[in-house]
Amino acid sequence: MTLGIDGDLEHGGTEVVEAASVEKTFEGQDVPPWQGQVTVRAMVVSLVLSVLFTFIVMKLNLTTGIIPSLNISAGLLGFFFVKTWTKLLAKSGLLMQPFTRQENTVIQTCVVAASGIAFSGGFGSYMFGMSSDIAKQSPEASSAKDVKDPGLGWMIGFLFVVSFLGLFSVVPLRKIMIVDFKLTYPSGTATAHLINSFHTTEGAKLAKKQVRALGKFFSFSFFWGFFQWFFTAGDGCGFASFPTFGLKAYQSQFFFDFSATYVGVGMICPYIINISLLVGGVLSWAVMWPLIANKKGDWFPADLKSSSLHGLQGYKVSIAIAMILGDGLYNFVKVLGRTLFGLYKEFCKKKRDTISDLDSDIPPSVTYDEKRRTEMFQRDRIPSWFSITGYVTIAVISIVTVPQIFHQLKWYYIVVIYIIAPALAFCNAYGCGLTDWSLASTYGKLAIFTIGAWAGASQGGVLAGLAACGVMMNIVSTAADLMQDFKTGYMTLASPRSMFVSQVLGTSMGCVISPCVFWLFYKAFGNLGVPGSAYPAPYALVYRNMSILGVDGFSALPRYCLTLCCVFFFGAIGINLIGDVVGEKCAKFIPVPMAMAIPFYIGSYFAIDMCVGSLILFIWQTVDKANADAFGPAVASGLICGDGIWTLPSSFLALAGVKPPICMKFLSRRENAEVDAFLGS
Secondary structure, eight states, X not given: OOEEETTTXXXXXXXXXXOSOSTTTTTTSOOXXXXXXXXXXXXXXXXXXXXXXXXXXXXXXXXXXXXXXXXXXXXXXXXXXXXXHHHHHHHHTOOOSOOOHHHHHHHHHHHHHHHHHXXXXXXXXXTGGGSHHHHTTOGGGOSGGGOOOOOHHHHHHHHHHHSSHHHHHHGGGHHIIIXXXXXXXXXXXXXXXXXXXXXXXXXXXXXXXXXXXXXXXXXXXXXXXXXXXXXXXXXXXXXXXXXXXXXXXXXXXXXXXXXXXXXXXXXHSOHHHHHHHHHHHIIIIIIIHHHHHTTBTTTBOTTOOTTOTTSHHHHHHHHHHHHHHHHHHHHHHHHHHHHHHHHHHHHHHHHHHHHHHHHOOOOOOOOHHHHHHHHHHTTSOOOHHHHHHHHXXXXXXXHXXXXXXXXXXXXXXXXXXHHHHHHHHHHHHHHHHHHSOOOHHHXXXXXXXXXXXXXXXXXXXXXXXXXXXXXXXXXXXXXXXXXXXXXXXXXXXXXXXXXXHHHHXXXXXXXXXXXXXXXXXXXXXXXXXXXXXXXXXXXXXXHHHHHHHHHHTTTTSOTTHHHHHHHHHHHHHHHHHHHHHSOHHHHTTSOOHHHHHHHHHHOSHHHHHHHHHHHHHHHHHHHOHHHHHHHHHHHHHXXXXXXXXXXXXXXXXXXXXXXXXXXXXXXXXXXXXXXXXXXXX
């Protein structure tokens, strides 16, 4: 996984170059059995890192919904912790088993699986969108049948019964995808190259330096977050409210909020993503919203609440949704087309190979690496009966359990989802192998509209649609993630069984850790999901309004809103089409509609932070490209991890009732004079 924007786009354009022969470097090393790859120390390190990364992902979820790739950080930190562990044991003479690249792969797989639940679990989107806090912002559907507030018990239970189906659905296809079709899975392949390099002499030296750089910037980011906390005693206080470009620009959400997290995210995300965010913010908050606000009393009533879908809020949310759907539909059709075409080519290739095999007994030439990896990959088989039995068993449990959690989601809705889910999981996993794009939440949005419309408004269709989104999204997301991990395991000689077991263990960890971390945020920060707060959870309202539109149609929208939505829907398709037509060289200058849509609702402040991160990386690469490429991801990860982990002590302080001592606010000269006059009186 290289980049997630609301889960729809996970694409980083990773270029993978195979070395002459990687496996000859490790020729003298024994590969432990799969039980020796899933070690106790690997699981302990995975648990610690899973908590760390879940806090990071949860914070990003509840602020903007942009999740950068954490695979490199997981692999690097996993290598560092276990390598340190084994060195200490070796010095004391207690080391029983050396640290292998297969064990490193298990840790990376487990951590990414666990932290991935924080995203696919919908804590910043569909699941939190069910709550009364978000429903208050959409008064059109806020009755009891359309609301379900977060609860630790039901969230853990729901995730456990829906998060494992995707794993069992694609296990029988692992050989076809990895060995027969030789799908690239760029992220999985890049992660494998990274892990392989760690376990060479030169790679270990570089990894040590990278960890040192990560640690420095982790410390800086953590203490910077701690320092900022002292000045946030009230709403709108602190460095995060600094009017960098003036008070007028601040009111239009244009300011630098001094977030180390988003500077780090900007260093990891492609340049075009950050520029697209800024373009979207300028187009919406600097141009469109002021123009539409001037139509108050004409296009929409002047006395509406700011949260009503019949007012300016309706334009903000609906146009953002239109762009997201346009971009998602285009990429869905594109990836599906490439999937079908790829399958057709493979079918024709198999047919030709069968004919040539009849004419000649000479086997096709394979490299030493391919032969070695294929041999190891097929050694520990996972029986098909096991995956089919597992899928059916969990599906039956889910069909019985989920309607008890969501009464609006009838058992026959779930049966229909589970019948078509394996085909969609295959499409997502295959498309991800070809393009590195996971369209998990696109499939989730299809479930929102279809199940929501099927249930209808009178039967709680809004909640049914959101719950169906969660069921579908978890299946197709975990399927693509598992196949990526199989590719990583294939290239590091990790057993398919160890990959599957580590994915199951990581998913199990995530099903407990993610709800607990969200619950801590929910209880510690009372204004979760409120626009303008530290954690506005913008996608929660977007997903809820998608469900409302799916149930009620377009009747809730204000005047000309549907016309504008159509313009931006087809505009998103057109921008994508232009990007594909002009070729790869020019496409890097074409904005990404999905990224443009995010600031339409929440503003551009985080986009400015991310552009600062891009600028830092650009200057660094200009001055010293080799060091920038080697240490850039480590520096960015340190900034993200330090600021992200600061939320743990800050949430404990909030729960304990400890408040910051200072409120630093910025006033205009006129407002300052009024305050002075008031205090003087």
